[in-house]
Amino acid sequence: MATTEPKANDEPIVLDDAIIEGAEKLSEEDIAQVINDMIRTEGGARFKAYLNTCMSCGYCSGACHYYLSRDKEPRLAPAAKVKQTLGEFVRKKGRVSRETLMRSCEIAFTDCNLCRRCMMYCPFGIDVAFLMLFVRRVCHKLGVVPRYIQDTAHSHSATMNQMWVQEDEWIDTLQWQEDEARDEIPDLRIPLEKEGADVYYSVIGPEPKFRAQLIYQAAVLMHAAGIDWTMTEFPGWDNSDMCMYTGDIEMTARLKKVHFESALRLRSKRIVMGECGHAFRSVYDVGNRFLGWKMPPIEVVHAVAFYDELLAEGRLKIARKFERPVTFHDPCNIVRGQGLHEKARSVVRQSCETFIEMEPNREHNFCCCAGGGVINCGPPYKNKRVKSNRVKAEQLMAAREKGAEVVIAPCHNCHGGLEDIIHHYKIDIEIKFLIDILFECMEK
Amino acid sequence: MKSMEEWDWAPGKKIVADLEKWQSGYAAVEEPYVSPDGEKIAAIVKTEEESYTVCVNGTPWEKTFDKVWSLRFSPDNRAAALVSDTAEWSVAVDGATWENWFEFVWNMQFSKANSAIAVAAQNARSYFAVLDDTPWETGFSSMNNLTVSRNGETLAAVVQTTAVKEGDINAFQKGCFSVAVNGVAWKNAFVNAWEIDINPDNRLVAVEVRHSLYDYSIAINDEMWPSSFSAIWRPRFNPVDNSVTAPVKSAGEWCLAKDGELFWERRYSQLWHHFYSTDGKSIAAVVAPTYGKWTIAENDTPWDLTFKELVMDAVYSPDNRHIACLGKTDGKWYVALDGKAWPTPFDRAWPPVFSPRGEDVAVKVEIDGKYAIAVNGKLLDIPFAVAWNPVFSPDGKKLLVKGIGTGKDEGKYCRHILETESLPRK
Numbered sequence: 001m002a003t004t005e006p007k008a009n010d011e012p013i014v015l016d017d018a019i020i021e022g023a024e025k026l027s028e029e030d031i032a033q034v035i036n037d038m039i040r041t042e043g044g045a046r047f048k049a050y051l052n053t054c055m056s057c058g059y060c061s062g063a064c065h066y067y068l069s070r071d072k073e074p075r076l077a078p079a080a081k082v083k084q085t086l087g088e089f090v091r092k093k094g095r096v097s098r099e100t101l102m103r104s105c106e107i108a109f110t111d112c113n114l115c116r117r118c119m120m121y122c123p124f125g126i127d128v129a130f131l132m133l134f135v136r137r138v139c140h141k142l143g144v145v146p147r148y149i150q151d152t153a154h155s156h157s158a159t160m161n162q163m164w165v166q167e168d169e170w171i172d173t174l175q176w177q178e179d180e181a182r183d184e185i186p187d188l189r190i191p192l193e194k195e196g197a198d199v200y201y202s203v204i205g206p207e208p209k210f211r212a213q214l215i216y217q218a219a220v221l222m223h224a225a226g227i228d229w230t231m232t233e234f235p236g237w238d239n240s241d242m243c244m245y246t247g248d249i250e251m252t253a254r255l256k257k258v259h260f261e262s263a264l265r266l267r268s269k270r271i272v273m274g275e276c277g278h279a280f281r282s283v284y285d286v287g288n289r290f291l292g293w294k295m296p297p298i299e300v301v302h303a304v305a306f307y308d309e310l311l312a313e314g315r316l317k318i319a320r321k322f323e324r325p326v327t328f329h330d331p332c333n334i335v336r337g338q339g340l341h342e343k344a345r346s347v348v349r350q351s352c353e354t355f356i357e358m359e360p361n362r363e364h365n366f367c368c369c370a371g372g373g374v375i376n377c378g379p380p381y382k383n384k385r386v387k388s389n390r391v392k393a394e395q396l397m398a399a400r401e402k403g404a405e406v407v408i409a410p411c412h413n414c415h416g417g418l419e420d421i422i423h424h425y426k427i428d429i430e431i432k433f434l435i436d437i438l439f440e441c442m443e444k
Numbered sequence: 445m446k447s448m449e450e451w452d453w454a455p456g457k458k459i460v461a462d463l464e465k466w467q468s469g470y471a472a473v474e475e476p477y478v479s480p481d482g483e484k485i486a487a488i489v490k491t492e493e494e495s496y497t498v499c500v501n502g503t504p505w506e507k508t509f510d511k512v513w514s515l516r517f518s519p520d521n522r523a524a525a526l527v528s529d530t531a532e533w534s535v536a537v538d539g540a541t542w543e544n545w546f547e548f549v550w551n552m553q554f555s556k557a558n559s560a561i562a563v564a565a566q567n568a569r570s571y572f573a574v575l576d577d578t579p580w581e582t583g584f585s586s587m588n589n590l591t592v593s594r595n596g597e598t599l600a601a602v603v604q605t606t607a608v609k610e611g612d613i614n615a616f617q618k619g620c621f622s623v624a625v626n627g628v629a630w631k632n633a634f635v636n637a638w639e640i641d642i643n644p645d646n647r648l649v650a651v652e653v654r655h656s657l658y659d660y661s662i663a664i665n666d667e668m669w670p671s672s673f674s675a676i677w678r679p680r681f682n683p684v685d686n687s688v689t690a691p692v693k694s695a696g697e698w699c700l701a702k703d704g705e706l707f708w709e710r711r712y713s714q715l716w717h718h719f720y721s722t723d724g725k726s727i728a729a730v731v732a733p734t735y736g737k738w739t740i741a742e743n744d745t746p747w748d749l750t751f752k753e754l755v756m757d758a759v760y761s762p763d764n765r766h767i768a769c770l771g772k773t774d775g776k777w778y779v780a781l782d783g784k785a786w787p788t789p790f791d792r793a794w795p796p797v798f799s800p801r802g803e804d805v806a807v808k809v810e811i812d813g814k815y816a817i818a819v820n821g822k823l824l825d826i827p828f829a830v831a832w833n834p835v836f837s838p839d840g841k842k843l844l845v846k847g848i849g850t851g852k853d854e855g856k857y858c859r860h861i862l863e864t865e866s867l868p869r870k
Binding site for chain 1: 471472474475511513514548550551564566571586587588604610611612613614616617621635636638654657658660674675693695696713714716732735736738752753754756772775792794830
């Protein structure tokens with residue numbers, strides 16, 4: 001496993017032995033064949049339009065937290081990332097060196113969170129995330145992928161969850177959380193395989209593995225709101241998807257098929273997803289479409305929208321508001337991805353005494369720098385990740401100076417990323433999920 | 445085992461249990477389950493002593509447990525559940541536990557023909573299957589996709605045959621997963637293996653595999669098809685000649701392959717859940733002929749009727765002359781028969797059920813928060829608060845309808861036998 005830290009000047013160096021090992025097996029002919037096959041078969045109109053439209057105007061630069069945080073390093077401008085990767089692939093008709101391939105791999109996997117902020121500032125709406133995903137897909141096809149995220153993709157393929165959670169471990173965790181919660185609420189249930197339940201609740205792999213209290217809290221919330229809900233005993237319970245980010249879209253399709261069919265088999269009316277951003281992107285936007293569904297075949301509701309709905313309907317009541325001042329971090333995939341920012345604010349305002357806006361906010365918010373699978377590329381890239389999001393630290397510090405003691409982030413990857421930033425930049429602010437707040441403040 | 449012919453098919457309504465009375469007798473009552481013959485209704489209940497058991501038609505099992513879950517009725521009408529006592533787990537059937545106890549059991553399944561009971565089990569992080577209280581002799585470091593054959597004589601599962609250290613992506617990609625049949629693993633290992641099919645006489649087991657990160661194929665009794673594809677779905681045996689078909693993705697489009705060769709000529713945006721007529725002469729599948737439009741294709745010919753959101757639960761009539769399925773458009777569920785949708789949509793619908801000669805189709809549906817049975821496109825006038833799937837008698841002359849009533853029957857579980865002559869006609 002690679003352990004080298006980035007150089008002080010942050011010059012791109014390959015940190016990951018899996019990338020090196022993968023590239024060493026390839027000849028330039030191998031690389032050219034895959035790149036050209038990919039461009040021929042998957043480089044459709046959108047791909048060509050984006051590449052041919054970019055005028056290198058530079059508007060995207062100021063949108064990118066990597067570029068801004070690393071002293072406006074030109075190579076970190078979104079357009080430059082495209083130029084260094086796909087630009088080379090196209091210009092050299094696929095005949096790029098192993099070094100270019102490795103560098104492209106690290107740029108696509110660890111210098112871009114696929115957050116789509118730059119797309120908003122591009123005069124033509126060029127989706128750089130789409131292009132970086134194309135690079136990742138090429139890397140996947142060539143077997144040149146950072147080790148940690150590849151291992152996670154393997155877990156997905158073998159277990160249908162990202163944490164190597166065995167089938168019995170999943171059920172045992174739910175029963176453990178049910179037992180724990182019954183100390184507080186004796187008649188609480190975490191219903192398993194309840195056919196016909198209104199709500200099918202799904203979570204991401206880290207919840208049973210590391211954050212089981214979130215399942216406990218969700219169960220208490222469902223109980224308090226009187227929701228007819230269920231979880232599944234079988235694979236399909238994990239709505240997350242790192243294969244979407246490694247470029248293994250065939251495995252993304254399999255994961256989403258299992259997830260949707262699990263909910264459909266139980267005939268639930270809707271899927272409610274826990275507080276995760278990338279999983280929402282996979283379920284609501286990417287995976288369903290790769291399977292041939294224009295929209296999800298069953299209604300998909302993110303936790304933020306679900307909480308807002310429960311509060312609006314009076315099914316969830318706030319007993320007393322959260323007293324400490326809070327700020328809110330808008331996760332890219334549910335805000336730029338689906339526009340849940342006002343619903344999130346509605347929940348925050350109803351449950352917290354003092355809400356302090358982070359600046360910029362809503363769809364203009366900066367990414368946590370963990371998303372897009374970057375945090376899943378593991379420890380070799382941790383320092384680069386936190387250094388590449390100084391602007392987020394500055395956002396948090398400004399909110400802290402205005403009095404915010406807690407930052408709410410309804411996304412698992414955002415939590416991981418923000419925790420690292422808070423620690424690295426020594427910001428005196430605590431991070432919570434929305435359900436942490438609701439659990440503390442709601443009538444039970 | 446009582447055959448279906450021996451069930452009580454006398455026309456009329458029978459109140460089997462008053463569930464409201466159960467509520468007062470226990471600290472908690474979970475959702476009920478009903479036996480296939482409709483004669484029993486059961487629920488997991490919590491006793492006043494903080495233990496759990498199963499209540500069947502108002503009578504609890506004698507033995508109580510620390511925990512009970514996965515209550516289900518077998519095809520031969522026995523109530524079975526997974527039970528825990530002093531941190532060990534077993535299976536209880538009609539109140540009697542198996543002799544063997546395990547660290548954990550889950551994934552309870554029944555063989556369709558003879559109600560054999562299979563579960564996945566774990567002891568000391570070793571995974572294995574158990575069939576009617578007999579565990580496999582060999583355990584594996586992981587196990588999934590447990591599949592039981594129709595007659596319960598064969599159990600197959602995907603198993604991990606080589607341990608892999610965390611992060612060892614090279615070892616993983618060499619192949620660590622195989623298939624165990626009745627506890628014996630195949631010699632070959634694959635990068636991944638997923639859904640399994642077992643042929644009718646239990647001699648053949650087929651599984652979808654990935655033998656590199658990019659190459660998908662079908663393995664049958666440890667022999668892979670010589671061809672590979674960019675994606676694949678569950679294989680199926682022809683019930684008569686044992687040939688194997690599977691949906692495969694080739695050149696960016698889906699097609700049905702047979703014994704390793706592309707079989708259907710059309711290409712689809714999606715193709716999955718294919719199924720055979722009982723005579724093996726016809727194959728149908730859920731397909732998307734173009735992106736976002738869903739229908740059924742029979743022998744590579746799609747219906748003209750399409751749905752926007754999904755098609756599922758497709759089934760051949762027992763006489764192989766008809767196909768029924770569910771379709772969903774704009775949030776509403778439709779029942780489709782031979783390419784024509786019933787005119788009235790539903791808020792939810794469950795798998796269509798054919799009469800033995802295929803002349804009638806009955807479906808459990810939900811409208812406006814109430815449940816009912818729709819027959820040949822029209823609702824029966826028996827509203828339910830909760831309903832179960834209907835069952836036709838073997839001679840097709842009766843229909844068994846099961847549900848918890850409304851109005852004066854509120855809280856009462858009722859079993860209705862209707863004459864099919866009185867049902868709405870097509």
